[in-house]
Amino acid sequence: MKHSEAIHAGQAIYTKPVLSIYDLWVLGFSNSVVWRCPTKNLRHHYRKHVTLNHLDVGVGTGYYLDKCLLEQKRRLALLDLNNNSLEKAAERVKRFKPEIYQADILSPLNLPCKPFDSISINYLFHCLPGAIKEKATILDSLSEYLHEGGKIFGSTILSHGVHQNFAAQKLMAFYNNKGIFTNTRDHRTGLRDELESRFTNVKIEVKGCVALFSAQKGDR
Numbered sequence: 148m149k150h151s152e153a154i155h156a157g158q159a160i161y162t163k164p165v166l167s168i169y170d171l172w173v174l175g176f177s178n179s180v181v182w183r184c185p186t187k188n189l190r191h192h193y194r195k196h197v198t199l200n201h202l203d204v205g206v207g208t209g210y211y212l213d214k215c216l217l218e219q220k221r222r223l224a225l226l227d228l229n230n231n232s233l234e235k236a237a238e239r240v241k242r243f244k245p246e247i248y249q250a251d252i253l254s255p256l257n258l259p260c261k262p263f264d265s266i267s268i269n270y271l272f273h274c275l276p277g278a279i280k281e282k283a284t285i286l287d288s289l290s291e292y293l294h295e296g297g298k299i300f301g302s303t304i305l306s307h308g309v310h311q312n313f314a315a316q317k318l319m320a321f322y323n324n325k326g327i328f329t330n331t332r333d334h335r336t337g338l339r340d341e342l343e344s345r346f347t348n349v350k351i352e353v354k355g356c357v358a359l360f361s362a363q364k365g366d367r
């Protein structure tokens with residue numbers, strides 16, 4: 148598959164019908180039974196790191212934004228390549244009047260906006276094509292939109308350095324075959340190396356097949 152086709156495949160699955168069952172299938176069932184990282188762990192991680200000036204990248208259905216953001220005056224921005232995801236998430240969190248950016252995170256961003264105090268990338272890396280080193284270029288692009296001392300955090304499903312049960316092996320192989328995931332070479336040490344070469348205060352916790360990570364720009 149060509150690189151541009153692989154980028155397209157990583158987001159094309161998120162049609163309106165798929166998004167209507169995403170929370171049930173991915174967040175309700177797969178996270179607990181297949182990836183063995185129940186969604187409550189991911190909610191907890193989100194709440195711990197999100198700030199009042201936040202950009203969410205790879206928004207999906209907007210589940211974490213809806214469930215984890217306290218009803219406070221805040222700046223919220225959404226970035227995704229897929230317009231269905233943006234529409235669904237924006238509708239769900241319209242109470243925060245989000246800024247909306249449709250962009251491919253693997254291309255130069257040129258966003259007409261001020262920096263953020265936190266940026267989240269939940270379940271995005273495993274959708275992006277290439278090896279972890281190539282995917283990690285998104286960290287450089289996003290870092291430009293992060294204040295000094297700001298946090299980048301998220302989660303990704305790994306295929307190496309984690310234990311996969313039978314269901315995880317089968318579903319991961321199926322998703323990789325369809326181009327929905329590209330994570331056959333994603334290893335927790337590679338993820339750590341890429342985060343540590345750019346950020347400070349890097350923390351990675353692995354639960355089931357999922358790495359939950361956070362890092363800081365600069366050392367403030």
Ligand SMILES: C[S@@+](CC[C@H](N)C(=O)[O-])C[C@H]1O[C@@H](n2cnc3c(N)ncnc32)[C@H](O)[C@@H]1O
Pocket residue numbers: 154157158159161204205206207208209210226227228229232250251252253268269270271274275
């Ligand atoms: C697996 S969903 C994650 C949704 C949500 N963050 C979660 O954790 O449940 C991946 C999201 O990333 C978006 N995405 C995939 N490839 C992208 C790319 N190259 N640029 C921007 N967004 C992308 C998809 O459209 C989708 O909304």
